[in-house]
Amino acid sequence: MTDLHSLYQTRVAEGRLKPDDAQLAALPAFERIRADLATPQKRGFFRKAPEPPKGLYLWGGVGRGKSMLMDLFVETLPVPARRVHFHAFMQEIQSELHRLRAEGVEDPIKPVAKAVSDSVKVLAFDEMQITDIADAMIVGRLFERLFDAGTVVVTTSNRVPDDLYKDGLNRQLFLPFIDLLKDKMEVRELASDKDHRQDRLQGAQVYFSPANAAARQQIDSLWDELTHGLEETLTLHVKGREVELPRYHNGVARATFYDLCGRMLGPADYLKLAESVRVLMIEDIPCLGRSNFNEAKRFVTLIDALYEAKTRLIASAAAEPEFLYLEGTGSFEFERTASRLREMQDANWGSNWTSTP
Missing domain, CATH: 3.40.50 (Rossmann fold)
Known part of the structure; x- marks a missing residue:
């Protein structure tokens, strides 16, 4: 299995990437997750399931290479993963919640979260930003269930977590989600001076x-x-x-x-x-x-x-x-x-x- 650093250097040698010190410094955060997921897990009837690796929240300015690093990361993963724009993912979630509510399901977040966690081990989001109050009001419960199910979340964003849904309506109800992200994910800045x-x-x-x-x-x-x-x-x-x-x-x-x-x-x-x-x-x-x-x-x-x-x-x-x-x-x-x-x-x-x- 190819590690992130080797794949990055290969792309540089092929002329597909230009080396960037800030990107190289961020690679170990991705590699930590990849290596953990690639490690064979000992199984047994009485053995407790191992804790999943901590996720990653990579933020920084536009054009710094966050999405490119995410692409390399997903390419090397040995487990089922989904790479999706965060906004598109939340639209899917809202549509499914609406469908289940119409069918009379009392708490549709439970089956929706289970369907996601059953289908993938890693969710790789591009551009996490929350501007819609409907999204802001459900992400906390949704992601809590995903994390409890062992789903590993890796995301890029242009904003530091504390600035998500900044000045949004009823933002105080959203703040526990920020705390959840900080607890379950390593927060790291891609501080490159190159666009x-x-x-x-x-x-x-x-x-x-x-x-x-x-x-x-x-x-x-x-x-x-x-x-x-x-x-x-x-x-x-x-x-x-x-x-x-x-x-x-x-x-x-x-x-x-x-x-x-x-x-x-x-x-x-x-x-x-x-x-x-x-x-x-x-x-x-x-x-x-x-x-x-x-x-x-x-x-x-x-x-x-x-x-x-x-x-x-x-x-x-x-x-x-x-x-x-x-x-x-x-x-x-x-x-x-x-x-x-x-x-x-x-x-x-x-x-x-x-x-x-």
Whole structure:
């Protein structure tokens, strides 16, 4: 069985990773768990089941390599594991709780937690953050049952545990969950001064015109570089509605112009999107004008939200920014959007990303 340090060095030798002292310093925390789970357990009728290894809560700024280390960890595990975005996992849990309540189950958290713990030994979460009160009110009981069942939890986050659900409604009811995390998981900061995600885009072309097969191929390459070929669905909750982005991983989302501007979305949706992703890929932006005026207005609102949030933009379009909107109502106002699109192509755009989700 390959240990984490050997696999990391192999990826460095292959040119797939750049060595980072902070990442190397974090490897033993993952390796401790992997090695414990790989150790054969002595079994007997009167022998008490061994205590599972303590989990890991790895936090730090964006682009530091937390998700990459998690991927390596899961790749080396000798036991059933599930690697999932925390938000997607909680959506699954809420849906199952709703189904069981509708069937008359009095305390649905018990069977839901048992189903999870029966299926995997390790839960590997990406981007633990809690902003929804419905999640905040159930995670304590859910995770207590998972830990009691011997499930090992490893998670990444942009926040230190004490800042989870910060300023949230009825937060005092959530605080025992923070204490539970600290008790059951090693809390460790990945304190690298390098933003590897930003490094990958440094100097790279990020605006492709025209939006043809060659542009798509180049965006595919950037997507694979940023996500390591992994993706899941990201669902944003906005004022009681759900906005779904089908392609997402590790702070990077990918959608077409019509996914984002062809639907009845508004400023609140775009602000939530800009807050939730660090890099957004928008493909197939058409020429704008009278025939798609409503879509053009939404596009202007979207770019404004991304600009203010300093979200990194990668795009393919029918024309260069200055030639996207040449006639019709709104073409004059679009000059500001074109200027912003041009500015967002700069190599240093978004270099002041913060660690706050």
